[in-house]
Amino acid sequence: MKVSELEGYLLNYWVARADGLRCEIRKRQPCETMHAYIFIDTAVHTGYPRIYSASTYWNEGGEIIERERIGLMPAVEGGVAFWIAAHPDYSDPVRGSTALIAAMRAYVASKFGNEVTEAAHG
Template identity: 35%
Template sequence: MKTADLSGVLLDYWVAKAEGYEPWAGATIPKGEFMWKAPRAIGTDIGWVTHRFSQDWAHGGPIIERKRIALQWLAKTREWDARCDSASGSFTGYALATAPLVAAMRAYVTSEFGDEVPDPGDIRNE
């Protein structure tokens, strides 16, 4: 699947993978019935979470700040342009979307996994 086409549950799935979360074994894609086990580096509570990174600023916003993702409104195309910065100052991920949080999370996934990711289909997560 092209990272530029990811949205909803599939986009959240790949953001969670990039963040180091472990999927719940009973979860299914694309229904969105999944939970994530937070890695120790994220916080002290190692419980199950249901983060929707591309839909909730409380979950996606800290990633934008930490990864220095630049957002810009493109009036001509009526889309948000998102670019993920690297330590060297170059961009490692780029994406467009009609919603800024979706564009930012696509850019993040692109920076971590490239322009394409495997389609998890309707599988049970590992």
């Protein structure tokens, strides 16, 4: 699968993998959509599952952008607005409909290249 096409839970899954986090794709409830879950240690639980959404929430993705020094720039082409992200360890700029999507794609590409394998769904 092309990194430039990753979005939603699949993008979040690969961001977590790029960050070295244990991650699974699964539903919270049988009738819900898929989510990327990471497993964290809390004062009460070890390996507590938590939905991870770095491509949607700035409190998760923003920390990666700052740490990885990912550059972001808004752009317009053919009347369509999008964002361009550049990672210092990856030569090609990456696009996304939002700044977080572009930045997280750039981060994944910097770790895995232009393509990733299909993620297993739990």
